Every structure is written in structure tokens, then in C-alpha cells.
Amino acid sequence: MAALRHISQSLLRNFLKTEIRPNPETCSVCIRLLNYSSIDYDDKHDPSPKFFNKEVQSLLKDLTRIDLGKVNKRKRLGSDKLEEPVYQFMTDEELQKATEAAIKKSEELLQIPPVVSVRKPINRVLSEDPALQGLEQSTMVFTDITFGIRDSDRLIVVREPSGILKEAEWDVKNRMNQLYFPKEGRLLKPPKMFFGEYFESLLERKEYEFILDRACLQFEPNDPDYQRVTSITYQHVNDKGGFEMLRSTRHFGALVFFLAWHKNIDNLLLDLIETSYIEEGSKLLDLYSKLHDVNFKSSNDLEKIEEYIKNFAKKKAGLELGVQAYKDVLKQRQELEEGIKVAHGLR
Amino acid sequence: MNKLRGVARCGLPFPPPTKIIRFQRQGCTNRPFYHIIVADVKSDIHFPPIEQLGTHDPIANENNEKLTSLNYERIRYWLSQGATTSRPVQELLGLAGFFPIHPRSYMTAWRNRKLAEETSKIETTGTNEQEKE
Numbered sequence: 001m002a003a004l005r006h007i008s009q010s011l012l013r014n015f016l017k018t019e020i021r022p023n024p025e026t027c028s029v030c031i032r033l034l035n036y037s038s039i040d041y042d043d044k045h046d047p048s049p050k051f052f053n054k055e056v057q058s059l060l061k062d063l064t065r066i067d068l069g070k071v072n073k074r075k076r077l078g079s080d081k082l083e084e085p086v087y088q089f090m091t092d093e094e095l096q097k098a099t100e101a102a103i104k105k106s107e108e109l110l111q112i113p114p115v116v117s118v119r120k121p122i123n124r125v126l127s128e129d130p131a132l133q134g135l136e137q138s139t140m141v142f143t144d145i146t147f148g149i150r151d152s153d154r155l156i157v158v159r160e161p162s163g164i165l166k167e168a169e170w171d172v173k174n175r176m177n178q179l180y181f182p183k184e185g186r187l188l189k190p191p192k193m194f195f196g197e198y199f200e201s202l203l204e205r206k207e208y209e210f211i212l213d214r215a216c217l218q219f220e221p222n223d224p225d226y227q228r229v230t231s232i233t234y235q236h237v238n239d240k241g242g243f244e245m246l247r248s249t250r251h252f253g254a255l256v257f258f259l260a261w262h263k264n265i266d267n268l269l270l271d272l273i274e275t276s277y278i279e280e281g282s283k284l285l286d287l288y289s290k291l292h293d294v295n296f297k298s299s300n301d302l303e304k305i306e307e308y309i310k311n312f313a314k315k316k317a318g319l320e321l322g323v324q325a326y327k328d329v330l331k332q333r334q335e336l337e338e339g340i341k342v343a344h345g346l347r
Numbered sequence: 348m349n350k351l352r353g354v355a356r357c358g359l360p361f362p363p364p365t366k367i368i369r370f371q372r373q374g375c376t377n378r379p380f381y382h383i384i385v386a387d388v389k390s391d392i393h394f395p396p397i398e399q400l401g402t403h404d405p406i407a408n409e410n411n412e413k414l415t416s417l418n419y420e421r422i423r424y425w426l427s428q429g430a431t432t433s434r435p436v437q438e439l440l441g442l443a444g445f446f447p448i449h450p451r452s453y454m455t456a457w458r459n460r461k462l463a464e465e466t467s468k469i470e471t472t473g474t475n476e477q478e479k480e
Contacts, residue, residue, distance in 0.1 A: 126444055127444065129448065131453050131456060131457070132442075132448070132452060132453070132456050133456060133460060134456045134457070134459035134460035134463065135442075135452055135455055135456035135459065136413070137407075137411075138407040138411040138412060138413050139411065139412050139413070140412070140413045140415060140442055140443075141412045141413070141414050141415065142415050142416075142417060142442075142443040142444075143414070143415070143416045143417070144416075144417060144418075144419050145401065145416045145417065145418050146418050146419055146420040146421075147418070147420070155419075157443065157444060158412075159442045159443070159444075163456075165442075165444050172412075176414070179414070180416055
């Protein structure tokens with residue numbers, strides 16, 4: 001049993017590495033890093049309608065497997081001093097109320113960051129006036145600071161030295177929004193941890209939650225940089241098997257959606273089978289079928305997984321071994337139970 | 348009598364505006380920075396303004412951008428109340444596309460271009476002469 005599990009794991013680790021290959025159509029920005037390339041959600045196949053679907057959302061939430069202790073855990077942010085815990089005596093009613101409040105709070109904390117397609121470059125010229133050439137050596141940026149406008153709706157225009165008046169590009173817009181209406185924790189320039197060797201070292205140290213939290217804070221979800229950072233992190237998690245680190249955080253849903261969207265759920269499915277969460281495995285396949293309009297004939301969880309392995313899986317060998325191991329475990333359990341019953345003289 | 352006074356203002360607004368949208372220099376020595384404010388026409392330049400409508404930084408930042416912020420909603424309101432604008436603010440709003448472009452902007456641009464042409468000419472002829480020598 002243990003040997004089987006070991007073989008299936010090693011099969012996956014060694015020669016069945018991720019095979020998400022961005023086809024030239026779907027990938028607009030490809031930056032090589034750690035042998036991983038960025039995979040954007042492009043605007044040809046917009047993921048947002050499917051992501052915001054209620055059924056998909058509830059499936060993602062179920063797969064996140066909420067653990068209240070982990071969600072409400074104190075995070076090591078370094079700034080605050082530790083407080084002494086408060087112990088309280090409560091009646092049953094009060095306890096129930098407190099638990100409900102905790103669940104409500106955890107739902108807020110576990111909101112999945114939106115999955116949307118990457119934004120298009122802005123190229124909107126408002127007027128051209130070549131007679132203004134020579135007036136300025138630098139570009140003039142005009143920001144509307146009218147009260148009560150959303151950052152995305154704010155009018156930010158640029159007058160270039162050539163006299164062209166046009167809408168500001170995305171990076172200038174973000175910079176101006178952050179300058180005049182700062183968001184706490186967001187920096188004017190993206191921090192170095194998202195680039196080059198710094199990013200690599202973070203990934204090697206498996207600081208996945210830190211990367212994803214900071215990316216959520218720093219970037220808008222349609223930012224190419226956000227999609228680069230998150231997609232590379234998701235691929236890393238998928239290959240190194242770091243699902244447990246992200247489980248019960250807000251990023252797990254986005255991770256699962258990413259993997260299912262790019263038809264690369266085999267590692268996650270094997271992880272679920274090995275840890276005997278067959279029901280969740282079946283939910284994962286439901287999600288897969290919703291995203292790719294595939295129907296599974298069988299309604300039984302295990303049969304559904306077997307059908308998936310037969311028809312769609314890329315890593316059949318490892319998954320079949322995993323399912324076999326799970327079946328053996330079930331068998332052993334049954335035998336054990338029967339043995340116990342016999343020993344107790346029940347049969 | 349009032350009518351006569353109106354005629355005497357030669358097309359300028361009547362009654363004469365009491366509020367003006369203008370720059371107010373903040374910053375410090377050798378580092379200008381301006382608030383765009385609305386104030387009484389006759390008030391001292393350092394008096395506290397009625398309202399601040401924006402900012403203007405005349406020195407370019409590291410990305411070679413000069414930054415200006417404008418509260419268009421309040422600027423519209425004050426203009427509707429009959430406030431005038433000072434010439435630098437008119438030029439700025441012209442470049443922002445809020446006003447028509449001020450003639451002075453065109454003049455400055457033209458003069459700068461002419462100056463640049465002349466200097467480049469002098470440089471080229473100067474170098475030519477040097478080469479001849």
C-alpha cells in the first residue's frame with residue numbers, strides 16, 4: 001500500500017512534470033523564469049463569466065476546505081505586538097453566536113480574488129495639436145481629483161511634447177491613482193520581490209501565500225504583472241505539491257480555477273485521492289466539466305474519477321495507481337471492521 | 348448708471364468678478380510647487396484660500412512628467428459662480444483639454460521652436476567655420 005503510494009508519487013515527481021504549454025495564441029506576455037512561463041487569461045476566452053457563475057463559486061468554496069483555525073490564525077506580519085489571548089465562559093447560545101460570527105468573518109477573509117482576462121492597452125487620442133511642439137520638454141499629466149469617483153473611472157489625460165492629448169496608459173493611471181489616492185500597503189512602484197532572482201528565491205522558499213497576498217494588494221486583477229506572478233506561482237505549487245499550504249486561504253479557489261481552466265488538474269486530483277477526499281475529487285471533476293462543457297456519465301464519485309482518468313487524464317499511470325491504492329485502503333478498512341465485529345461477537 | 352458702467356467695461360464681465368481661480372505658491376526656496384485655489388480677487392497672495400481646487404508641480408519627475416491634479420467638478424462650480432481664471436491657470440486648463448488652448452501657449456511654443464532653430468543654425472555654422480579654419 002505504502003509502496004504503491006510511493007511509486008505513484010515518484011512517478012509524478014520525476015518524469016510527469018507539468019505540461020501546461022502556452023500556445024502562441026493564448027499567451028501575450030511570456031517571460032522565462034525558473035522554466036515556467038507566464039500564462040495569462042487572454043480576452044479571446046474571457047474566464048470571468050464562468051468564474052462568477054454561482055455554481056462554480058460554490059464548487060471553488062467547497063474545494064477550499066475551510067478550516068476556521070487556519071483562516072483566523074494570527075499572521076506573522078512583524079509589526080504588531082502579540083496580544084494575550086482572552087478566555088471567556090459562554091453559554092451554548094453565546095458560543096453558537098460566536099461561531100457564526102467567526103464563520104461570517106472567515107467568509108469575508110476567504111473571498112477569492114477575481115479571475116478576469118488581461119486588460120487591453122489604452123490608445124485613445126483626444127486631440128492632436130502640432131502647433132504646441134516646443135512648448136514643453138516633458139509630458140504633462142492631468143488627473144481629475146473630483147470627489148467620489150472610482151479609480152477605474154477617473155479621467156487621467158496626458159499632453160505629450162508633440163502636442164498630442166491622449167488618455168494615460170495603464171501604468172501611468174495606476175501610478176497617479178496611487179499618488180493622489182493612496183491605498184495602504186500598495187507601493188508606487190511594484191516591489192522587487194515580483195521580479196527576477198528575488199521572485200525565484202521566494203518561490204524556492206515556498207512563500208506562496210506571501211507572494212499571492214502581496215500580489216493581490218499591489219496589482220489589479222487584470223494587470224499583466226498580476227497574472228504573470230500568480231500563474232507562475234500556481235504552476236510552482238502544482239509541480240511541487242504545495243496544495244496544503246494554500247488550502248483554506250483565499251487563493252486556493254483561484255489556484256483550482258487556474259488548473260481546471262488550463263486542463264491540468266491531474267496533480268491536484270492525485271493529491272485528493274491519496275488523502276482520501278474522493279468527494280472533493282468528484283467536485284473538482286464537476287468544475288472541470290462546467291468549464292469545458294464535458295459530461296461524465298457515471299454519478300458515483302469513484303467511477304466518475306475513473307472515467308476522467310480513462311478519457312481526459314494526461315498522467316494516467318500515476319492516477320490509476322492512486323485509485324488502486326485507495327481501493328485497497330477501502331478493502332482493508334472493510335476487512336478490519338468485519339474482523340472487529342467478529343471479535344466483538346456481533347456476527 | 349449701471350448700464351453705462353457695463354458699457355464702459357468694454358465686453359468684460361459685469362459685475363466685475365470677485366473670485367479668481369489662480370495659483371498659490373507653496374513649496375520652498377528654489378523648489379516651486381503650486382496649489383490651484385479659488386480666492387477673492389483682492390486678497391493677498393498668501394491669504395488662506397476659499398477652496399483648493401488642485402495642485403501643479405512645475406518640475407518634472409523621474410519619468411519626465413509634470414503632474415497636475417484638478418478638481419473639475421469644483422472648477423465648473425466656481426466658473427458657474429462667475430469666477431475668473433488667471434492666465435497661467437487658463438494655459439494649464441487649455442493644455443488639459445478643459446479650456447480652448449490659450450493663444451499664449453501657441454506663442455510660447457512658436458518662440459521656443461524659433462529659438463531652437465536659431466541656436467542649431469549657429470551651432471552648425473560655427474562648427475563649419477571652425478572646420479574651414
